Amino acid sequence: GQQLNQSPQSMFIQEGEDVSMNCTSSSIFNTWLWYKQDPGEGPVLLIALYKAGELTSNGRLTAQFGITRKDSFLNISASIPSDVGIYFCAGQYRVNSGNTPLVFGKGTRLSVIA
């Protein structure tokens, strides 16, 4: 089945620094999504990408859908303490009946040092 490799597993950064994380797949995806999860809560959708090469921003977050359709990255600029959490990439295929269920990476745990 599909496997997503997300890296790095964890990051410790200073407040104000930029952050970059990425996700690679063994298979081609038609959709890449990035989620953030805080302790005790469900994942919250940050950015959705639907076309190879697409670059999309949401405030200080920017994500890109790789042109090979097997990878995606997420950048966070000028990190702040509330950026702390676990970031998950997720991908899915498109089939005749719609999209296949999302497959998730194992997450990147981000810690921000004030």
Added chain:
Amino acid sequence: DTGVSQDPRHKITKRGQNVTFRCDPISEHNRLYWYRQTLGQGPEFLTYFQNEAQLEKSRLLSDRFSAERPKGSFSTLEIQRTEQGDSAMYLCASSFLRDWISPLHFGNGTRLTVT
């Protein structure tokens, strides 16, 4: 609050007992998903419904697990004869399938602890 709602938030049960969780999706969403998440892992797909029809089940969904969405609105996930390995966060998500685009919106989960 019009997000996905899950109940209960926490459940502690003894091994061998049955448990049932409920999920209320976003009202206009026609798809409902159940995922399971263990510590240090991303969510893993269990099953999903389009309206009241259960369209796909993961191999993770053993015969002790059953999910229903009787009227195409809320859903229940039941685990019979719970085992310690069932301890996890059970996440529900919903989406509206339109033009192939249907990002999932998650609830805050039910954390199950089997003792």
